Amino acid sequence: MIITVQTVLDRLIEPVGQLEPTVDTLKSGRLNAEVRKVAVVFMATYAVIKQAVESGVDLIITHEPTYYNHMDEVEWLEGDPVYEKKRMLIEESGISIFRLHDYVHRYQPDGILVGMLKMLEWEAYTNIEEMNLLTLPTDEQHTVRTIVTHLKNIFKVDSMLVVGDPEMPVRRFGLMPGASGGRSHIQYLESRNIDLLIVGETNEWETNEYVRDATDMGLSKALIIMGHQNSEEAGMLTVVEMVREALPDLQVDFIASPLALKRI
Amino acid sequence: MIITVQTVLDRLIEPVGQLEPTVDTLKSGRLNAEVRKVAVVFMATYAVIKQAVESGVDLIITHEPTYYNHMDEVEWLEGDPVYEKKRMLIEESGISIFRLHDYVHRYQPDGILVGMLKMLEWEAYTNIEEMNLLTLPTDEQHTVRTIVTHLKNIFKVDSMLVVGDPEMPVRRFGLMPGASGGRSHIQYLESRNIDLLIVGETNEWETNEYVRDATDMGLSKALIIMGHQNSEEAGMLTVVEMVREALPDLQVDFIASPLALKRI
Numbered sequence A, B: 001m002i003i004t005v006q007t008v009l010d011r012l013i014e015p016v017g018q019l020e021p022t023v024d025t026l027k028s029g030r031l032n033a034e035v036r037k038v039a040v041v042f043m044a045t046y047a048v049i050k051q052a053v054e055s056g057v058d059l060i061i062t063h064e065p066t067y068y069n070h071m072d073e074v075e076w077l078e079g080d081p082v083y084e085k086k087r088m089l090i091e092e093s094g095i096s097i098f099r100l101h102d103y104v105h106r107y108q109p110d111g112i113l114v115g116m117l118k119m120l121e122w123e124a125y126t127n128i129e130e131m132n133l134l135t136l137p138t139d140e141q142h143t144v145r146t147i148v149t150h151l152k153n154i155f156k157v158d159s160m161l162v163v164g165d166p167e168m169p170v171r172r173f174g175l176m177p178g179a180s181g182g183r184s185h186i187q188y189l190e191s192r193n194i195d196l197l198i199v200g201e202t203n204e205w206e207t208n209e210y211v212r213d214a215t216d217m218g219l220s221k222a223l224i225i226m227g228h229q230n231s232e233e234a235g236m237l238t239v240v241e242m243v244r245e246a247l248p249d250l251q252v253d254f255i256a257s258p259l260a261l262k263r264i
Helices: A003-013 A046-056 A081-093 A104-107 A111-119 A145-153 A182-191 A202-218 A228-246 B005-013 B046-054 B083-094 B102-106 B111-119 B144-155 B183-189 B202-218 B230-244
Strands: A026-028 A037-043 A059-064 A096-099 A130-135 A161-163 A172-176 A196-199 A222-225 A251-254 B024-026 B038-043 B058-062 B095-101 B130-135 B162-165 B172-176 B196-199 B222-225 B251-255
Touching: A003 A059, A003 A096, A003 A228, A003 B095, A003 B196, A026 A081, A026 A202, A037 B183, A046 A059, A046 A081, A046 B130, A059 A228, A059 B058, A081 A145, A081 B196, A081 B202, A104 A111, A104 A228, A104 B024, A111 A130, A111 A228, A130 B095, A145 A196, A145 A222, A161 A202, A161 B024, A182 A196, A182 A202, A196 A202, A202 A222, A202 B046, A222 B005, A228 A251, B005 B058, B005 B095, B005 B102, B005 B130, B024 B083, B038 B046, B038 B230, B046 B058, B046 B251, B058 B230, B102 B111, B102 B202, B111 B130, B111 B230, B144 B196, B144 B222, B162 B202, B183 B196, B183 B202, B196 B202, B202 B222, B230 B251
Parallel strands: A037 A059, A037 A251, A059 A096, A172 A196, A196 A222, B038 B058, B038 B251, B058 B095, B172 B196, B196 B222
Antiparallel strands: A026 A096, A130 A172, A161 A222, B024 B095, B130 B172, B162 B222
């Protein structure tokens, strides 16, 4: 049996059913192209696509957009040298790129969250009915700082961004990878009565300022910002496992990226 | 002559004329309330409002929203203890809060930009017709790193976020305080043929990834992210000067805030 792009997509979409509208579309390539080798990535950067093309990948499954905006709109980029060079690399190689964002977040449970909980070694702490709500064991004394230390070890970074008091004790906390927005962060913090929220990315005038105000009121609230890529990249390992299991004849590789942001 | 909130607002709006729609509305208080003392701030945080109330301020002029979202919508926050406590402080004190965002950015030149150029000691480098386009003197050799060093000294921070090569030479660069969005950043980088863009805040999947790709293609592009507050707060000093000059009988104070974000 020949495996095509469509075969792989059917498997990725199947747990949810077709969404409409969705940003999860084929950004390049053809549905009936044969696939022997798949690369799963957080972001189809120029370097990632180049590496994939050189190693004979037929299909890239990417969590984030290819062209610097959520909808992958490209009209506004026409003539831009970065866009044109990236598009050229993609078109000349014939590689297929599929975005897997909305579907993987709708898996039951959320595929990104599952992969992140595994990487963060927090699977045992999740609430089984609401996996982004975590409770730390009563025989451990945690603070914002001890959790930051754990995250720094996992991500091999030397610091992390925090709003609130680093010495605040933490028992219950929320994990919201990605950039789900200020309202969603704030409503989660309040409705779940958690001490701490850990997110990927915020708008500074939203979640950050809510937690600043809460702290200045003497409420036990804190925020850790992991960075968008750190907060979701390992979540795509869920997809690697899933595609390998469903289509064992395929070679499925995960391509990790360095972080775009450096601190100097 | 009694100075009212309306008197001050008339002065703030006058250089532009009434905008419709605008987020620059009176968030609390009354247009006909008498004003003797004004506080100008980047963000009307709980701590800032408390300090203003305690020191007898009648009117706060704030650049950013009061209630954690650009439109200052509050229905979704009803019952939230942080929102309710902040609202209560504001209502019981009777203080007036006016947001000055759209107007100050529409001043000719942009009031925030003018204040930031002064603080950053870059007034001499701006293009007179396009003040956020800067050219460094030919007798100085600058790189991304030398500019970061300058910014770290100004803001008294020990690091700054960068995408691209820190050793890349810089001659022409753009300064876009705040969070003007990925399209606006990317189009500015491309259309002005600049080496470096300095911004307040980005969405990671937009500007950051464009500059990452450009760098990986060998193009001379870099990005420095100052943080939203650092990138605009000193810009509000323009407003302090303007109100003092127009209404010399008023006491006009600037209240600076510590940064909400800590790095631990």
